[in-house]
Amino acid sequence: MAEDGPWIGGLSSGLAVVLNGDDGGASSQKNRLISSCNDFGDQSVERTLEHIFDLPCKTINPLTCPLDTGVVRSIIKNEFMKYHANLDMVIRNRDGVSATDDGCGPLIVAIEESSICGDFRIVKPPLLLESQAMFSSARANFCVWKGKWMYEVILETSGIQQLGWATLSCPFTDQKGVGDADDSYAYDGKRVSKWNKEAEPYGQSWVVGDVIGCCIDLDHDQISFYRNGSPLGVAFSGIRKMVPGLGYYPAISLSQGSGVT
Template structure:
């Protein structure tokens, strides 16, 4: 059988990790690589010294200086990715070409055609080093922005530009840049290439992983209907309790009579989840569509000593109408997003209002017994053990 070949003559990247053609986006948009952007395990310097989280977005270093790059590169246009810092030590964050060779002593920015920023030492690196930027802290979100059209590179801390770091970045034939990070021992970070909504989008710049536009539009429409139905079900439950409180012997409607509002609402919910449940397996949809609804429901009551009826009803519907393979990844994403992506990286104010918001929602979710049981066995306890 003749071997099929895909010419790379017009691509600025001449070698790299082999990928299935159906997983690769067309190079006309200025990027090369899979649709899902993650750190590439094969690119790791000292593989035994770096630990990647299961989704290949979180990185922890256990050696002197470890480097890893993403599985996607860009050569035209304006691109960005975000790094959430779980520690504040020596790290070099930035971009590199496929020809950069790293060691235990040389990381991103220490070699030709690689550029980086280190907020621990307040330096920028491209073979030589100069003073640059602001001191970073654990919980900061660092944005690495590359303008391939104008050959410039800029870094942002929590959405605030720290100024143009590099001019005259080499571009054109033969140059394509990968997101890359280098970490000293015991440093820990998590990257967002676009798998979830960016915390601090920059006008004119695109994430390396495209937003699932069609899924988001569908989910927002379905979530809007679900919100109305949840409110209807709560009202019907309250009405039933009021009726039963007056007359405990109220008989149910005979078979064949007109369906109640509650029965009709539940049937509609079943149809909604038939379309919504597969979409909730995606992290982007969970953070963009489901999480805002839960925050809105959470704000309806302030007394944390009692359960929130809206949250409880929503979770009841999810566990009843979603399959295990749908609700479990949804719950995984929801909890890790609340505790890590938002709680740990929310801007610190004098009253810690943002942190309180996500802790409050976490408490409300854990007040639901079935959800609490699943999270304690599969998410929260394993996370605690991993962080220890």
């Protein structure tokens, strides 16, 4: 927890803790910070970052939620790459989409390993996954912030799974995943429900082998889903606009033993 204290080099002590913290490596999911306004009225780490990088209000978790240091690093890295595009670490394939490139080969859609909460086993590379934990969540390495996009999921099992879209501000825990926070939207055919903080009836019951299309229309601010090519209707309207490089990521949450491609 970042404690109230003197300003360091023009930055609040809380922000200094975020910037100077260790990388954490594989255990970075455990490195979370909570900050709040101090008695002098100084803004929290979250609001300060939004102000510095000109982000929409509450792009980062509300003050009452843990702040994942990985989110902070992603925001700072994206801002840095705006001015150092020649390093080729962030690739914009076309207007409205960007992806993180690790520099190890051709850029392909994959699970962003640093986003994983829980335990995913890769049954068959590159994207046949199975959850080994009670509840596992992850984002892809691509995000979109305008235009119309879709990805598809083939169900290897028919259990509880939340499939959809989430921003960097969506916290993944052993109990919460896609659809359990602001700017996070999911469909679960096991419970025949859609999720955006709260569950509402939606869609159809799914079975093994179904192909679920997860669609986002950022021209009309809507999210919808398809089952085996048949539309299930608009699930969410009025979703929030995002800024370039900080958009919606394909994201999944799977219960233990559940698998998808």
